[in-house]
Amino acid sequence: MSNGIVDMLIAGSKEYSVLLTDSQIGELIKYKDILKEWNQKINLTAIEDDKEIIIKHFIDSLSIIPYLENKEIKLIDVGTGGGFPGIPIKIAFDKINVTLLDSLDKRIKFLNNVISELKLQDIRACHGRAEDFGMMEENREKYDVATARAVANLPVLLEYCLPFVKVGGIFIAMKGNSTEEVDASNKALDVLGGKIEKIENINLPFTDAVRNIVIVKKIKSTPKKYPRKAGKPTKEPIL
Numbered sequence: 001m002s003n004g005i006v007d008m009l010i011a012g013s014k015e016y017s018v019l020l021t022d023s024q025i026g027e028l029i030k031y032k033d034i035l036k037e038w039n040q041k042i043n044l045t046a047i048e049d050d051k052e053i054i055i056k057h058f059i060d061s062l063s064i065i066p067y068l069e070n071k072e073i074k075l076i077d078v079g080t081g082g083g084f085p086g087i088p089i090k091i092a093f094d095k096i097n098v099t100l101l102d103s104l105d106k107r108i109k110f111l112n113n114v115i116s117e118l119k120l121q122d123i124r125a126c127h128g129r130a131e132d133f134g135m136m137e138e139n140r141e142k143y144d145v146a147t148a149r150a151v152a153n154l155p156v157l158l159e160y161c162l163p164f165v166k167v168g169g170i171f172i173a174m175k176g177n178s179t180e181e182v183d184a185s186n187k188a189l190d191v192l193g194g195k196i197e198k199i200e201n202i203n204l205p206f207t208d209a210v211r212n213i214v215i216v217k218k219i220k221s222t223p224k225k226y227p228r229k230a231g232k233p234t235k236e237p238i239l
């Protein structure tokens with residue numbers, strides 16, 4: 001294990017007040033190795049360098065932990081891809097119950113392999129589209145938190161994610177510069193039952209990059225007709 005990347009992981013996560021144990025660090029490094037190995041066979045990430053994986057995938061994923069309540073919450077990560085932010089959050093914050101959702105089955109196979117290799121508990125990887133999954137009774141308004149990073153623009157993401165969130169829960173969108181998307185989201189927020197609680201600008205450690213964390217509070221139940229059928233939210237966003 002290279003000390004350079006371990007030091008980076010420790011220092012970077014500390015910036016977000018996340019103090020990793022030796023065993024959590026070991027799990028993250030093992031996850032990185034499995035990610036790199038599977039990335040040779042299936043497209044999981046364009047980022048292949050160890051340090052870049054640590055910073056742009058792991059530390060970035062951990063940046064939302066300060067916004068989670070410190071109790072046994074249920075979280076769904078929509079469009080999780082290679083497991084971001086859901087898997088680093090699960091590793092660093094063990095008491096959380098995580099559902100990873102993605103529409104590409106080969107990514108789900110990878111995620112199931114990570115879950116079994118790391119012996120992670122209270123986490124499942126599901127193959128499906130947010131539009132279909134969010135209509136199922138067992139998923140509808142059943143989560144305290146929904147997250148999404150690099151999946152779609154905010155009006156579309158609100159339609160994908162708010163149906164999963166209980167009234168009183170939150171949706172956390174991880175964005176670059178979110179100003180235009182936030183401006184375009186008033187109607188979607190109103191229709192789907194959300195309200196922007198805050199937008200945090202945070203610096204990604206070891207880089208000049210600024211990230212926007214958009215926290216949307218679910219203030220009323222989402223009408224049953226949303227999400228609309230698969231593909232419709234992107235083709236005709238609620239604007």
Ligand SMILES: C[S@@+](CC[C@H](N)C(=O)[O-])C[C@H]1O[C@@H](n2cnc3c(N)ncnc32)[C@H](O)[C@@H]1O
Pocket residue numbers: 078079080081082083084085101102103104107128129130131148149150151160
């Ligand atoms: C650019 S990747 C981002 C992956 C990961 N969140 C990250 O930040 O590295 C977007 C992922 O969202 C998934 N996706 C896109 N639309 C989706 C939908 N409607 N329902 C579920 N997954 C979706 C894609 O299959 C892809 O894995």
